[in-house]
Amino acid sequence: MSATTPVRGQRRAALVAVAAEMFARKPYDEIYISDIAKEAGVAHGLLFYHFKDKRGLYLEVLELMAAEIGALYERRPGEDTNPLWLRGVVRRQIEYRRDHVHTSMAIMRSGGQDPEVDEVIERTRRSGVCFLAKLLGLTGDPDPLLRIAMRGSMGAVDEMTMDWLSHGLDMPLDHLVELAYVTLLAILGSVCTADPRVTAAVAELKPVG
Structure with a gap:
């Protein structure tokens, strides 16, 4: 055996x-x-x-995708700063969904129809929040505002990618990556947190100029 x-x-x-x-x-x-x-x-x-x-x-297949999506959050060679790391993750997320268009569209649109499918999808969403928590240097549970903002910012990237996919990739990839990046930061930057380390980490991620 x-x-x-x-x-x-x-x-x-x-x-x-x-x-x-x-x-x-x-x-x-x-x-x-x-x-x-x-x-x-x-x-x-x-x-x-x-x-x-x-x-x-x-x-x-969804389990395989969940593992592959989780791996997209790992820091890659050349991503020596947090802004480069975040941009790399945003780009990899968008490229992965572009290359798995039908499965990704099904995942992003599903909810409440199949508990087992929902559980796998929820794990992929939590992995995104865990990445942001690591990026921001969080060591404990975030306060509700920050937790919701982190989840919402990753969700915004998904929604923008879904719209792009459903409209035949009608924007250059680089433009979408930049839009998703600044949108994510706008959501995170809108939260007032008592932790100065988080405030500094978000400020570090903002584009210069």
Whole structure:
């Protein structure tokens, strides 16, 4: 059993990767298990064996996306300052959603329809808030105003990206990144916090001039 488990895990991961690519290209309702099986070059039964149904496979795809989105918040080479780090994260978030357009649109529009899907999506949103807390140097729970502002600022980036995606990418990527960056800072900067470290951290992120 120990000899076959890695192979089985690799096969499962490969099927999820194929499905993720398909769900990124086309809406959920336009994809069938037979399509995924054909793309992966496997029998239908293998997909049912691993995932039970299309929804089960879709949940696995969302789990994969949640992990990939979480990795977007990691500091990359060259992001030596917090402004560069934040700009990098904003750009990576937008680019990721552009490259996974249908899955991203479904995620950003969903809510209240499937508890398991909602739980995965909520984790991706919390990871964004955790990133901002780290960026601002928070060591404990933020006060309600700051907590809501952090959540809202990341939500604003998502909403702007959704509008851009739904209108055929009708703005240059660099312009959208800049708009999302200054909007995020405007929301964070509107909060009066008693913690001078947070105030200084937000001020550091503001563009010069």
